[in-house]
Amino acid sequence: MPFSIENTRQFLVRPGFRLADVKPASTPDVSSEAELAKDVAQHDKEISDLQENLWANARTGVEGTGAVLLVLQGMDTSGKGGLIKRLARVMHPMGLSFHAFGKPTAEEASHDFLWRVRPKLPDPGEIAVFDRSHYEDVLVQKVEGHADEAEIERRYGAIVDFENGIAASGTRIIKVMLHISREFQYANLVERLTDKKKMWKFDRADLVVRSKWGEYMAAYQIALERTSTRTAPWYVIPGDNKEYARMVVKHLLVEQLRELQQPWPRPVDDLETARKHLDAT
Amino acid sequence: MPFSIENTRQFLVRPGFRLADVKPASTPDVSSEAELAKDVAQHDKEISDLQENLWANARTGVEGTGAVLLVLQGMDTSGKGGLIKRLARVMHPMGLSFHAFGKPTAEEASHDFLWRVRPKLPDPGEIAVFDRSHYEDVLVQKVEGHADEAEIERRYGAIVDFENGIAASGTRIIKVMLHISREFQYANLVERLTDKKKMWKFDRADLVVRSKWGEYMAAYQIALERTSTRTAPWYVIPGDNKEYARMVVKHLLVEQLRELQQPWPRPVDDLETARKHLDAT
Numbered sequence: 142m143p144f145s146i147e148n149t150r151q152f153l154v155r156p157g158f159r160l161a162d163v164k165p166a167s168t169p170d171v172s173s174e175a176e177l178a179k180d181v182a183q184h185d186k187e188i189s190d191l192q193e194n195l196w197a198n199a200r201t202g203v204e205g206t207g208a209v210l211l212v213l214q215g216m217d218t219s220g221k222g223g224l225i226k227r228l229a230r231v232m233h234p235m236g237l238s239f240h241a242f243g244k245p246t247a248e249e250a251s252h253d254f255l256w257r258v259r260p261k262l263p264d265p266g267e268i269a270v271f272d273r274s275h276y277e278d279v280l281v282q283k284v285e286g287h288a289d290e291a292e293i294e295r296r297y298g299a300i301v302d303f304e305n306g307i308a309a310s311g312t313r314i315i316k317v318m319l320h321i322s323r324e325f326q327y328a329n330l331v332e333r334l335t336d337k338k339k340m341w342k343f344d345r346a347d348l349v350v351r352s353k354w355g356e357y358m359a360a361y362q363i364a365l366e367r368t369s370t371r372t373a374p375w376y377v378i379p380g381d382n383k384e385y386a387r388m389v390v391k392h393l394l395v396e397q398l399r400e401l402q403q404p405w406p407r408p409v410d411d412l413e414t415a416r417k418h419l420d421a422t
Numbered sequence: 423m424p425f426s427i428e429n430t431r432q433f434l435v436r437p438g439f440r441l442a443d444v445k446p447a448s449t450p451d452v453s454s455e456a457e458l459a460k461d462v463a464q465h466d467k468e469i470s471d472l473q474e475n476l477w478a479n480a481r482t483g484v485e486g487t488g489a490v491l492l493v494l495q496g497m498d499t500s501g502k503g504g505l506i507k508r509l510a511r512v513m514h515p516m517g518l519s520f521h522a523f524g525k526p527t528a529e530e531a532s533h534d535f536l537w538r539v540r541p542k543l544p545d546p547g548e549i550a551v552f553d554r555s556h557y558e559d560v561l562v563q564k565v566e567g568h569a570d571e572a573e574i575e576r577r578y579g580a581i582v583d584f585e586n587g588i589a590a591s592g593t594r595i596i597k598v599m600l601h602i603s604r605e606f607q608y609a610n611l612v613e614r615l616t617d618k619k620k621m622w623k624f625d626r627a628d629l630v631v632r633s634k635w636g637e638y639m640a641a642y643q644i645a646l647e648r649t650s651t652r653t654a655p656w657y658v659i660p661g662d663n664k665e666y667a668r669m670v671v672k673h674l675l676v677e678q679l680r681e682l683q684q685p686w687p688r689p690v691d692d693l694e695t696a697r698k699h700l701d702a703t
Contacts, residue, residue: 190619197622222516229515233507235522235553239515272516330700334693338471341478341687343696352703406622412615415624419611422633 144170144180146396149389152376154369160362165322166381177384184391185231191398192268194405196236199266201406208263208312209397211270211390214280215319216357217347218329220383221272224319227387228270228394238263241272254278254296255303263312275300276316279364284356297367308372313397316373317390318361319380323354425451425461427677430670433657435650441643446603447662458665465672466512472679473549475686477517480547482687489544489593490678492551492671495561496600497638498628499610501664502553505600508668509551509675519544522553535559535577536584544593556581557597560645565637578648589653594678597654598671599642600661604635 148170152163171177198206213221225239240261249257255275263269279296282288288296308314330351333343350357369375376393380386409415429451433444452458479487494502506520521542530538536556544550560577563569569577589595611632614624631638650656657674661667690696 193619201622222514225516226514230511233503234510234515234518234520235503235506237515241516327700331697334690334697334700337686337688338474341482341689343690345690345696345699348699348703351700405618407618408622409615409624409626415626416612416615418626418629419608419615419632422629 142170143176144388144392146392149376149392149396152378152389154365154375154377156366158365158369158377160320160358160365160377163320163377163379165320165325165379167379168382168385169379171385171388174384177382177388181384181388181391184395187395188231188391188398189233191395191402192232192236194403195268195398195401196233196266198403198406199236199264201408203403203406205311206265206403207401208265209268209394209401210263210307210312210314211268211394212274212276212314212316213270213272213319214274214276214317214361215380216321216326216354217344217350218326218333219319219321219380220386221319223383224387224390225270225272228390232268236267237270238267239270239272242274242277254282255299258303262307265311275303276364276368280357280360281350283360284353297364300368301370301373304368304370304373313401314373315390315393315397316369316375317393318365318375318377319386320377321380323351325381326351423451424457425669425673427673430657430673430677433659433670435646435656435658437647439646439650439658441601441639441646441658444601444658444660446601446606446660448660449663449666450660452666452669455665458663458669462665462669462672465676468676469512469672469679470514472676472683473513473517475684476549476679476682477514477547479684479687480517480545482689484684484687486592487546487684488682489546490549490675490682491544491588491593491595492549492675493555493557493595493597494551494553494600495555495557495598495642496661497602497607497635498625498631499607499614500600500602500661501667502600504664505668505671506551506553509671513549517548518551519548520551520553523555523558535563536580539584543588546592556584557645557649560649561638561641562631564641565634578645581649582651582654585649585651585654594682595654596671596674596678597650597656598674599646599656599658600667601658602661604632606662607632 151169195206213224215221229237242257245257258275261269261271278288279293279300283293304314330343330347333339365375365377378386378389432450452461476487494505496502510518523538526538539556542550542552559569560574560581564574585595611624611628614620646656646658659667659670
């Protein structure tokens with residue numbers, strides 16, 4: 142049986158979810174590398190068409206055209222950047238935006254944590270992909286103690302309200318944690334210290350985060366529990382096999398894009414007259 | 423002989439250039455479709471690597487990292503959008519931006535014509551692609567009489583000054599006119615009226631522009647003459663064969679990216695110590 146939308150449901154964060162139960166190196170419901178490669182390619186044409194359909198509707202002013210927000214979280218080297226690269230290859234750059242949220246600037250830090258996120262939300266017809274997001278504010282900020290527990294507690298609720306508002310405006314939200322193992326990260330970091338083309342990505346600060354792996358997993362566990370909702374669900378996807386994780390994310394994307402699909406817009410009512418006008422030029 | 427950087431020079435707008443001499447349907451120095459396809463693919467890996475090198479240098483704060491601005495102009499259906507799609511497939515989306523300049527909004531129109539362009543210029547390490555540009559202000563605005571002749575005259579000089587400033591700040595500028603024939607545009611517009619997936623792109627306003635083809639060519643001729651400089655040269659590329667035009671643009675891009683190439687940054691001075699720190703986590 143080929144991998145299907147139904148198969149993605151096993152990664153959905155539901156009540157009782159335990160991060161520790163997800164095996165980063167597993168590739169459920171895919172039996173061979175060949176099958177995986179086939180599936181990765183399979184959706185590309187469909188994603189491309191569906192995205193153009195979405196964009197076309199927005200551009201021609203069709204009322205009620207939706208949007209998609211894809212939030213990517215994961216530890217360093219979990220493959221967020223590589224996934225983004227693959228998504229960019231499939232979709233038209235107009236109507237597609239990528240935003241990386243790093244350490245807040247002084248100005249960003251002086252505002253509420255959602256302040257810097259709002260301007261990056263997708264307009265109708267657009268797909269926005271967040272490389273890290275407002276979730277950093279309940280992950281790194283919690284672990285590093287940059288915000289106190291009461292503030293972190295407030296933020297879980299603020300995030301749910303924020304995302305409900307986004308969903309109510311017609312934007313589909315997909316939240317993905319690319320879940321890698323500590324061993325896989327080690328191998329990736331060794332590669333960064335070895336491959337001269339990758340060395341620039343090595344950052345000593347990443348080692349500090351790595352040394353607090355358990356605390357980060359605990360922070361993820363709570364954040365996932367508290368913010369996985371019907372309108373903005375979390376999916377925790379095994380990440381040690383990057384091709385596998387990309388395939389699953391493409392399935393989630395296709396699902397939302399299919400639901401947003403509308404007839405191709407037809408701004409010209411009378412084709413015959415339009416053709417006559419064209420022929421007359 | 424494969425197509426080379428040298429072959430692009432025939433499209434350079436030099437003193438005495440006449441737009442009427444460029445044959446839109448020609449494909450100079452390429453003898454077969456197979457050769458063309460091979461060349462189109464050939465540069466993809468190199469562009470990808472060079473762009474990552476540029477981005478890596480900027481991200482790690484290397485002084486003097488450059489940027490690239492690619493300006494695309496051409497009549498409707500000349501293939502600007504398709505070219506952009508191909509470029510996006512090859513490059514990492516971070517550090518790459520696309521900006522379409524349509525009819526100015528009321529706010530944009532209330533400012534000087536360069537006002538809306540400035541915020542879209544690339545930062546160090548970035549590649550920005552303009553789908554139409556400040557040149558619309560000496561093309562459509564001239565033909566439609568939205569600005570008087572004295573103002574148009576002033577703008578040629580203002581553009582040259584503006585682009586000299588951009589170049590002085592370390593940004594390489596490539597300006598390309600995708601030059602299609604009136605007959606090729608006709609076939610493309612018929613396709614838009616026939617293919618339901620393309621119908622949304624049909625705009626009656628395009629027919630008004632088409633009916634003034636000669637005036638537009640005259641406006642292009644003057645703009646090209648007046649603004650092709652050493653630091654920001656124009657290339658007029660035959661556009662009826664879209665694959666050919668894309669191939670030539672990739673050559674121009676590779677040329678600039680090669681000149682911007684720097685060693686891969688190495689933020690970690692002491693690899694051995696870094697490795698020890700990693701192993702200790």
